[in-house]
Amino acid sequence: TRCECSPCRDAMILNSTHGCRAGAPLHGAPRSACRWNCQPAPRRAAPAPTFSSRRHDGKPGVARMSMASEEVSQVDRPSSPPLTHGSAEEGVLQALSVIMDPDLGKNIVDCGFVHDLAIDLASGAVSLRLNLTTPACPVKDEFKRQAEEAVRALDWVRTAEVAITASPPAQVPGQGAEAAGKPGGLRGVRHIIAVSSCKGGVGKSTTAVNLAFTLAQMGARVGIFDADVYGPSLPTMISPESRVLAMDPETKAITPVDFEGVKAVSFGFAGQGSAIMRGAMVSGLIQQLLTTTEWGDLDYLVIDFPPGTGDIQLTLCQTCALSAAVIVTTPQRLAFIDVAKGIRMFARLAVPCVAVVENMSYFEVDGVRHRPFGQGAGEKIVEEFGLPHIFRFPIDPGLSSAGDEGLPLVVVDPTCPTSQTYAELGAAVVREVAKLERGSQAAISYDPASASFTVWLPGEAVFHLDAAEVRRNDTSARAIDEWSGGTGSPAPGLGPEAGVALAVTTLGNYAAQISWKDGANQVAAYDLLLRLPRLSDQALEERRQSNKAPVDLASVLAAASQHPPSAP
Template sequence: NINDRVAEKGSSIGESVAKTLQKDVLKALSQIIDPDFGTDIVSCGFVKDLVIDEALGEVSFRLELTTPACPVKDMFEQKANEVVAVLPWVKKVNVTMSAQPAKPTFAGQLPHGLSRISSIVAVSSCKGGVGKSTIAVNLAYTLAGMGARVGIFDADVYGPSLPTMVNPESRILEMNPEKKTIIPTEYLGVKLVSFGFAGQGRAIMRGPMVSGVINQLLTTAEWGELDYLVIDMPPGTGDIQLTLCQVAPLTAAVIVTTPQKLAFIDVAKGVRMFSKLKVPCVAVVENMCHFDADGKRYYPFGKGSGSQVVEQFGIPHLFELPIRPTLSASGDSGIPEVVSDPLSDVARTFQDLGVCVVQQCAKIRQQVSTAVTYDKYLKAIRVKVPNSEEEFLLHPATVRRNDRSAQSVDEWTGEQKIQFGDVAEDIEPEEIRPMGNYAVSITWPDGFSQIAPYDQLESIERLVDVPPLSPVEV
């Protein structure tokens, strides 16, 4: 009858108005750009549970970010309120902030203990005594202070540092007799596992036994749902490091060094190890780099080692920490400096490092494919610039001649060691694979593995024209 038709028409008009209002809100929110992904928050899928009360002029929605430690979450909340509030029909805006549940990329293939950890970050230096454990612990508590759920795994069986650097009430790891799992101890909300909390163990163990202990401690611990697990790696590049990289899908690595040349040489080994294991290095921390006295800055161990690592390997971020007595003293007292003195210059540096780790891990987790391929048909390296429509071709021989490694360039004098004629004009790469979101590793026929940062590839002389995609690519 006519009343039903009128009701249907009214309902249709109501739905149309609701859709229009929803589009208005989403269009307003699409003005907010995520600085990490370079995409608006609507396209990123951050806007959830949008509810509009037309009669009251009230808009409610939730912003679900990739991590609770997102460094720009307050900015997102403020801007979301502002852009929606200016709509003429809106009288009230309710914004709720949340984070995606922890969901590792390979959750179904992981040991149960690691199945609910979003990102695993290794803090590494092949050389001992550079302050790696201090960096790992303070980074972990910085991330926790940013709102993340965090755990620390002390992977050094021979010389565990965690029991000295933090002082939990329970200093012994407990076993769950039913599940046969390890219950981590906790300090200030951060979960802790270390061989040093396992009671009296053997003083001498062979490599295979140590690898087994590491595997058991890491994979049978009840880590639960974590945003970040920070692994304090032992020094070296041997079986233990290989075991860790095989058992745990490391999201990223932070490299710790000191200004000495010996530390630089060892760090280079570590970066190459992570390259082979396909773990991107996202930051370098140069520890004990200087101290200030009498109004001057002194560099007792020299300077430039950290920047050399950054330049040679294309690692995107460098952080410098001074020689500071309170930093080492806090490690002995059981209270990390970022906790005991959160307003110090050192704590601010760790805050910057924490922001870097959060942003880089988010980018790595979103990465879907390499931007560099070899076109066999054109005999050229094709480069697709991330977050851009730009694409260009490079001559393989030119790429090889522009290698920045110690094999091609003297790292101290900058003198070119590889000569033009040393590289054949018809050389072709055997394999190109990504190194996180900052570089690619190119394997050449002579077995040499070249690390080529994206920014370096963009600066190399290009082939003139980019033809359409050819039928054969690797």
């Protein structure tokens, strides 16, 4: 007999793995042996047998009994393959493999997100854990929903439970905290985000504070470090219960203050001492504050950089390995010139800039946007340097008043339009950092034999570019003149050393820093490189062959005669 409950009967009809014992006959077993523990349907009345006393030739014959065609077809139909734990697990993973990570460009199975897969065949229950790269993943809820729906769609599954966790990727030997440039108290910090602008008064501290608390609201463990010793803003913008940094007398470690779950350190919390110090003293103080603070385990540490590109900024970049930078500007051209200097500084230090924030971009009256400071500076930064994101913030009285009262706007009113833009900024930072950490990396190399670049970009076929063509299209070179602030194209007659590259450094997935032999430095956006004419493999090989100098046999013999080999 077979179990005749609806799932099993349907499974046998559909030839699915859903059937009782995968549709195998239960020889001598009770009909309740269905692995679903379901109640069998009442046995249907057996079809009445039919008798025939005629042979096919019409002559009388021996009476024969035949059953209904349905019963015969069930006996003749082959049973489904048995459902084993291995095949069930394979089916679950196959169902999950259709869920793609929008940033890494791979499915969640190939990304290694699926852990602790447990299957109970008897009850049809499935549970698993998705271990993401960060607790602030902006699509974690969508991952959970899609995973549960995909697993429940399997015909043998009755319940599906998906848990979400986050932990960093496993480190290989030699890539620990010290190897990653994270000394002392930074050893538990996964990512360090710089918020920078070479010009003061553009809302950099406001951006840093609201970004930090946005990341905390997304579920991450966050700290913020105010690196501006001369004019610390953090003590004004947050209101912790304890406003003084404490130091352990034995370990000399600094304990940060805590506000709304975010750890904070600023020179303003160190007391009311004088801040009249020379640059070397300030650099040493910042380094001590940053590295001796016991930050603990953090997903993100946001550093509010002071304006400028001097010793303090270089000390910060050299003290810790920055994961990414957010550039803050305003629509004025003067701010753009200074911001471009900051981007060049980060480029030389191989720190990828992942977003541009344009503060005081506009204000609205009766639904009409007015731009008192002009427009276009943010777009120009994105275009010239290839940065992937730009976020515009309005002149919002609530934003400044919230900071003056010691409560970030994203904490006071997380649903207002300005806070929602900060949420978009936080999501973009999280995604770009995740792509830099785990995604397919862009790469570029220089071949001196052919005077060409070979470029590898995610989602693109490998291509080759003429080095001189890349130099001639240096948009960053004509973007600004650091001394005059003027614009202009590179000189039409470049010297022979202008197309010879000495070093190439990738800046995340958006640009490359090229150091040329004539002393120039170029930030080449990958978007620009994609638009340049490409060299074919044949042209590349012809270049290599033409650059091989012919061997002058007479010169070789003459040199050998002047330096005969010594006698043994």
